[in-house]
Amino acid sequence: MLPDTAQTPRRKPQQQRGEQRVAAMLDAAAGVFTDAGFDAATMTAIAERSSSSIGALYQYFPNKLTLALAxxxxxxxxxxxxxxxxxxxxxxxxxxxxxxxxxxxxxxxxxxxxxxxxxxxxxxxxxxxxxxxxxxxxxxxxxxxxxxxxxxxxxxxxxxxxxxxxxxxxxxxxxxxxxxxxxxxxxxxxxxxxxxxxxxxxx
CATH class of the missing domain: 1.10.357 (Tetracycline Repressor; domain 2)
Incomplete structure (x- = not known):
């Protein structure tokens, strides 16, 4: 079983622009995970690298575990x-x-x-x-x-x-x-x- 935090449903992009934003967030997460490691990675660093607001990141990914699983x-x-x-x-x-x-x-x-x-x-x-x-x-x-x-x-x-x-x-x-x-x-x-x-x- 996954931790409860991983069960939180995440918003799915409905348009191409949203899909592009999610792709940028995932690319940013990959970079931050590579540079800092999973434990030290933060949602703030991922948001900054993807040029997204922290609120927008949380709309699509409630936590970094959901980013990692995606x-x-x-x-x-x-x-x-x-x-x-x-x-x-x-x-x-x-x-x-x-x-x-x-x-x-x-x-x-x-x-x-x-x-x-x-x-x-x-x-x-x-x-x-x-x-x-x-x-x-x-x-x-x-x-x-x-x-x-x-x-x-x-x-x-x-x-x-x-x-x-x-x-x-x-x-x-x-x-x-x-x-x-x-x-x-x-x-x-x-x-x-x-x-x-x-x-x-x-x-």
């Missing part, structure tokens, strides 16, 4: 869109190339959205919906079946679950590492993913 939902949707593109490309890739594309997708996303690391390490009481988790597994399963048409849906979803755990294992290590160590970590996790997928997809 960002997590936004990031999940953006990641799903990138996975959809990879599904379309997967049939023409061998396993090492597929693993490379997967990590390129992940690392590119993390580098473009550094607030993701802050939110990942913050205690938000956040849990993705079952539908969102299932969609990611289904997308990965579709990638595996494109690579190995003989693989059934049940097997592909099981394999997708394990592969996704390998990939997610990189996140906390990557967040704490310097630039040189990050490159080495990515290389190690690619080796682990390739080794696993080559065994499971061998026919």
């Amino acid at each position: 960002l997590r939902d936004q990031y999940a949707e953006q990641m799903a869109q990138r996975w959809s593109v990879l599904v379309d490309e997967a049939a023409g890739l061998d396993v090492p190339a597929l693993a490379g594309r997967i990590f390129d997708l992940m690392i590119g996303f993390l580098e473009e959205r550094p607030a993701y690391f802050t939110l990942l390490n913050a205690t938000l009481g956040y849990q993705r919906s079952g539908d969102a988790r299932q969609r990611l597994r289904a997308q990965f399963g579709a990638i595996l079946r494109a690579q190995t048409p003989a693989m059934g849906e049940t097997e592909s979803l099981r394999t997708a679950n394990v592969a996704l755990q390998i990939i997610k294992g990189l996140n906390p290590l990557y967040a704490q590492a310097g630039a040189a160590e990050r490159r080495e970590l990515v290389a190690e996790f690619k080796l682990a993913l390739v080794a696993y997928l080559e065994v499971r997809m061998r026919r």
Whole structure:
């Protein structure tokens, strides 16, 4: 369950101008979370960075937790869109190339959205919906079946679950590492993913 403060309903934008204002608030929140961390971030700093009044910010987001959760939902949707593109490309890739594309997708996303690391390490009481988790597994399963048409849906979803755990294992290590160590970590996790997928997809 989320804290009561996260349950407070927030105003939804009704017009394009309102949608643009909300987008600016979310971008500002991402910047403040990245610079200050979630705990030290304030609604005042977010309002100032988004060039909004504090009252306008509170109209759309009753507290910084609702901002953080909205960002997590936004990031999940953006990641799903990138996975959809990879599904379309997967049939023409061998396993090492597929693993490379997967990590390129992940690392590119993390580098473009550094607030993701802050939110990942913050205690938000956040849990993705079952539908969102299932969609990611289904997308990965579709990638595996494109690579190995003989693989059934049940097997592909099981394999997708394990592969996704390998990939997610990189996140906390990557967040704490310097630039040189990050490159080495990515290389190690690619080796682990390739080794696993080559065994499971061998026919």
